[in-house]
Amino acid sequence: MLKTLQRLLALGFLLIFGGYHVACVLQYRDFGLDWRPSKMVGTNVFWFARWKMFTGLSTYHTVPDFQGRSFDDATQLMGDWTSLPMAEWYPARWESGYRWERPAAYNRSNVQVKFLELACERSGAAQVRLVLRKWKATLGQREQPIKRYSEKALGVLPCDRKGPTAKGVRL
Amino acid sequence: MQRIFPEETHRGWGLVRWSWVIAMAIVWLQRGLHFEERYTDAGAVVVRTYIPINDLFYFSPTGGWVVYLVLLASLVMVGLSRWTRAFLVVALVCHLSLCFTEGMNFKGYDRLMAWQAVCLMVAPGRIDGKSAGLPLARYCALITYLGLYGQTGWEKILAEPTWWEGLPLMYNMVHRNFGDMPLGVMISDVEWLMVPMAWGTLVFEAGFPILYWFKKIRPWLLLLGVGFHLGILVLMNVPNFTFASFVMYPVLFMPREYDEISARVRGHWGSLRQRFST
Numbered sequence: 001m002l003k004t005l006q007r008l009l010a011l012g013f014l015l016i017f018g019g020y021h022v023a024c025v026l027q028y029r030d031f032g033l034d035w036r037p038s039k040m041v042g043t044n045v046f047w048f049a050r051w052k053m054f055t056g057l058s059t060y061h062t063v064p065d066f067q068g069r070s071f072d073d074a075t076q077l078m079g080d081w082t083s084l085p086m087a088e089w090y091p092a093r094w095e096s097g098y099r100w101e102r103p104a105a106y107n108r109s110n111v112q113v114k115f116l117e118l119a120c121e122r123s124g125a126a127q128v129r130l131v132l133r134k135w136k137a138t139l140g141q142r143e144q145p146i147k148r149y150s151e152k153a154l155g156v157l158p159c160d161r162k163g164p165t166a167k168g169v170r171l
Numbered sequence: 172m173q174r175i176f177p178e179e180t181h182r183g184w185g186l187v188r189w190s191w192v193i194a195m196a197i198v199w200l201q202r203g204l205h206f207e208e209r210y211t212d213a214g215a216v217v218v219r220t221y222i223p224i225n226d227l228f229y230f231s232p233t234g235g236w237v238v239y240l241v242l243l244a245s246l247v248m249v250g251l252s253r254w255t256r257a258f259l260v261v262a263l264v265c266h267l268s269l270c271f272t273e274g275m276n277f278k279g280y281d282r283l284m285a286w287q288a289v290c291l292m293v294a295p296g297r298i299d300g301k302s303a304g305l306p307l308a309r310y311c312a313l314i315t316y317l318g319l320y321g322q323t324g325w326e327k328i329l330a331e332p333t334w335w336e337g338l339p340l341m342y343n344m345v346h347r348n349f350g351d352m353p354l355g356v357m358i359s360d361v362e363w364l365m366v367p368m369a370w371g372t373l374v375f376e377a378g379f380p381i382l383y384w385f386k387k388i389r390p391w392l393l394l395l396g397v398g399f400h401l402g403i404l405v406l407m408n409v410p411n412f413t414f415a416s417f418v419m420y421p422v423l424f425m426p427r428e429y430d431e432i433s434a435r436v437r438g439h440w441g442s443l444r445q446r447f448s449t
Contacts, residue, residue, distance in 0.1 A: 092205035140360030166225035
């Protein structure tokens, strides 16, 4: 009797476990740029067992560059944009690079702004911006020199402004 | 019911438990470096990520370190087989809390190791491979791996036709972050090598959920899987994924297959030791 009950419970667990995995296969969609957590109650909870690894073809390298500029009291004008050493200030790396190198960081303005705020704090600049550099990858060599690159300005943050902050309890 | 859930003793569970502890330790010890920047508000606390957990809680440096140390201590306890299931729960909660609050780098192997923890929680006895029990945990591990390989393989076939030409694999080898390993870069433009490797990847990954069910093919398929992950380890810069993937391999074998293979490995090991000692 106890064994039967144990087996029934195991079957229930297996159905939930397997059902969730199947749901992930069937219902997951890539997060679009318009994705917001309010949509969490839809299909987007089905990603925890979604596996998509090294699938797409990318023949380019993409590197974000944080730049800052300060107000020049003498000329009463903004100075030139100069690159900020973010890698030196925030050196944590994953296999996917620095935190801000994730497309999820530079493609989503609400995430991007948190890194722009960090750049503001460390640089003391009046304005910071994020520029994305893209250049063709070369097969067969470790050196991947940045040549003939395209540049795209993604976002600018005046350092007296703040983005939305996390509402949670600080533990 | 008895046919679906027969009692079995799978001696691989002890090895799986240890492998999981080692894989988790490898991942989390690395993350101890620059921990505060990664997981606490000393770095950027991102908002509106996959699951907006930072709107519930996030970590100060002190809070983050406490959770980190509890996680490491729990791993030790799981490794020592002391209150194993309770400490598995603690380790899983800490692991997920840190990954969710970080919000940006919830890696595939982080999720895989979370699923593995769930499998371990329902494994028989003290998760040492000595007790008999229902094969629920083995089934869960199997579902996870069938999904892992099947989805990623079929996604490649259906969504990226250039895989048949080897191009994504070639460019992955020179990726600044995922690639850039000396041997991988060296062979990245050797088409006659890369195209068969890409085909091999597709056949292994997409074929896994089908080929696994053939008794005679299964041991060779799993052996191929070991080679596949070792290849990734050598050619690409994703070592943690390799360690995490190996964790459940022992229980992907049927109990009898595992016993036969481990007896054979022990035999070879014994004769090798004998040869070197004389």
